[in-house]
Amino acid sequence: MLRCIVMAASVWLTISVSFSSPVKASPILPPVDVIIDAGHGGVDSGAFYDTLYEKDINLQVAKRLYDELAGRGLNVILNRIGDYALSDENQWLQIRSRHRKDLAQRAQLAQQMSPRLMISLHVNWARHSAARGPLVIYPDNQQAQILARLLQHQLNELYKTHRQPVHADTYYLLKHSGCPVVIVEMGYITNRQDRKLMTRPAHQTRIGREIAAAVEEYLLVFGFLQMKGTADSSY
Numbered sequence: 295m296l297r298c299i300v301m302a303a304s305v306w307l308t309i310s311v312s313f314s315s316p317v318k319a320s321p322i323l324p325p326v327d328v329i330i331d332a333g334h335g336g337v338d339s340g341a342f343y344d345t346l347y348e349k350d351i352n353l354q355v356a357k358r359l360y361d362e363l364a365g366r367g368l369n370v371i372l373n374r375i376g377d378y379a380l381s382d383e384n385q386w387l388q389i390r391s392r393h394r395k396d397l398a399q400r401a402q403l404a405q406q407m408s409p410r411l412m413i414s415l416h417v418n419w420a421r422h423s424a425a426r427g428p429l430v431i432y433p434d435n436q437q438a439q440i441l442a443r444l445l446q447h448q449l450n451e452l453y454k455t456h457r458q459p460v461h462a463d464t465y466y467l468l469k470h471s472g473c474p475v476v477i478v479e480m481g482y483i484t485n486r487q488d489r490k491l492m493t494r495p496a497h498q499t500r501i502g503r504e505i506a507a508a509v510e511e512y513l514l515v516f517g518f519l520q521m522k523g524t525a526d527s528s529y
Contacts, residue, residue: 326407327368327518328509331400331414331467332356336379338396341419343483348417349377351492355480356415358502366510373403397466404471410518411441411474413505414467417492418479426485427455431477433468434461440515442476444508452504453481453491478505 333352334340340348353374360372374380380399404412418429428449432442442459450456459476462468468475480501481488491497513519 324369326371326409327411327513328363329371329373329404329407329409329412329473330356330359330363331412332372332374333414333416334379335374335377338379341417341483343489346483346489346493348419348483351417351480351483351498352415353377354495355492355498355501358499359413359415359505360502362499362502362506363509366506368509368513371403371407371409373400398470401467401470401472404473404475409473410513410516411437411476411509412467412471413445413509414475414477416477416479418482418484420482420484423482423484423486425482426488427453427457428481429457429479430459431462431465431468431479432459433465433475434463435474437474437516438468438476441474441508441512444511445476445478445505448504448508449478449480449501452500453488 332349334347334349335353336349338349340352342348353376356372356374360370363370380396400414418425428446430442430446430449432438439459439461446457446459465477468477481492483489483492492501510519
């Protein structure tokens with residue numbers, strides 16, 4: 295089972311999805327525009343600095359991004375709504391690796407719900423504290439590359455950085471989700487400036503707003519929106 299929160303026709307729904315058999319979207323739900331993947335959770339803290347954990351930052355920003363996208367009229371799924379590991383909900387994959395079960399659960403939701411795109415939120419870590427700024431990672435997919443460039447531009451403007459998105463095919467989620475997907479590293483938990491920004495509610499909201507702006511531009515480029523802020527009615 296997977297607990298997730300869905301915005302459909304201005305109604306927020308908490309649903310449970312079973313992967314014991316092929317999943318079909320509920321007839322009450324329109325096609326999904328965006329899946330927000332809140333990285334890590336539960337026993338998997340992700341990167342950390344003292345008592346600050348990546349999993350918490352990911353979820354805090356994911357919720358703000360969810361509100362921002364839903365407010366723009368998009369149909370959105372947030373795949374983790376609390377501090378728990380998605381591997382705990384994966385009862386269908388019979389392997390011992392908790393990490394792989396977690397990733398498979400995230401990818402399977404995307405495969406079954408067939409969103410326009412998926413954004414996986416993460417926080418970076420480096421040995422040297424000087425490393426800072428957002429970084430978007432994309433697979434060998436033209437649509438994902440375009441999405442990554444739009445996201446990187448928006449986040450560079452926010453962070454006053456000049457980084458370029460990075461291509462990588464080694465990440466499980468990028469290879470197995472079946473839709474355009476990118477990983478957004480929102481900053482470095484090992485950098486004092488990034489750490490301060492990523493933990494401020496106001497800045498978390500700004501991160502969500504910039505990501506949402508890039509998503510909306512992407513949907514316009516590929517004809518999924520008729521005009522800025524208006525969902526296409528021809529699904």
